[in-house]
Amino acid sequence: MNLKWTLFLALTTFFTTSALAIPINTNVALPVAKNRAVVRSQVRGTKVKNQETDFTVPFIIAYGITAKTALIINFSTRISPTNTGLGDIPITVRQTLYQYDVPLLTSRFGLLLGIKLPLGTEPFTSDSTDWRFGGVYTFQHDSHEVDLSTVYSINTEAKGIERGDVLRHDIAYQLRLWPWVYPDHGIPSQLNFDIELNGIYEQKTDVDGTNDLNSGGYRLYLSPGLQWVSKQIILEASILIPIIQSLNGIQTEEDYGFNVGFRMNLP
């Protein structure tokens, strides 16, 4: 399997549902208000050894159908050294099943269910309609937040190629650096430090019924980042450092990844 193709698939799976505050690369269970929307966009780069950097520019809309049900749609543009085009469109629903709120603390769990529509352009579409499901948990208390997320993607066959299923697991911790203590009045903007472990396990790809031995494997990233959070906008940047790259067969390893972006509350 083409390495860039593999990377693209990994990245689209990696970032599909992380439109909501607050972790940068991990899903979150915090609410999107009913009939309101949050938009998010980023520039994400992936540097593979001895190759030029590939970029993905997603535009993600998260809409609150109800206070507990959010619809998340991801439109992305892909820019490689040789091609530019649109990626496939993942659509995800997040349903909050558990919510516990006390002063300055919230704990929430939600289910994720999604479909990826093959609406991208060549060479960035998989041509397959794929499914995904998973769970996300958020614990937020004053200056601390922990998020856990697991998503399993069932990939289907198209044009003789069936990509392996993908299991993502993420854990994120955020610490509010400033202000260390909230003031006695108002809503201050804040600066967060974010550290995440983002893992992707991918099965081998089948090509015309035969396993591609040079596909699939496991990657684990350590992803530190910074985030500026205000009422209207979040500015954020993160570096993805691969700490485990256990890849099947012959595949080129990544040097690093990065993303810089924003999220905005729509009026």
Next chain:
Amino acid sequence: MKKLLVIVAFLFSTAIWANENVTFFYVDGLSCPFCAASIEKEFKKKPPVESVDITLKTGKVVLTLKKDQSITQDEIEKAVKDAGFSVRQEKKKKDNGEKKKE
């Protein structure tokens, strides 16, 4: 003389409350500015509400209402719920009591 001063001070403070037409309550689960904004927007779109003042540290939400306007408890609870948060029930009752004393 002291009694007179106390009476004047009391009348004056009561008059201020009456003119401001303010109500307040507490929201649980708020712990970031981005999330607090959704509460602010929910109330700003309500016709009786002139301004919204939120304190993240305590979860206190103060609504300044337009003259001769009011907002019901059900409207408050629905708006907070639609934003994805919870109204603090016990604290709210206690604070209402405190406000009456003021």
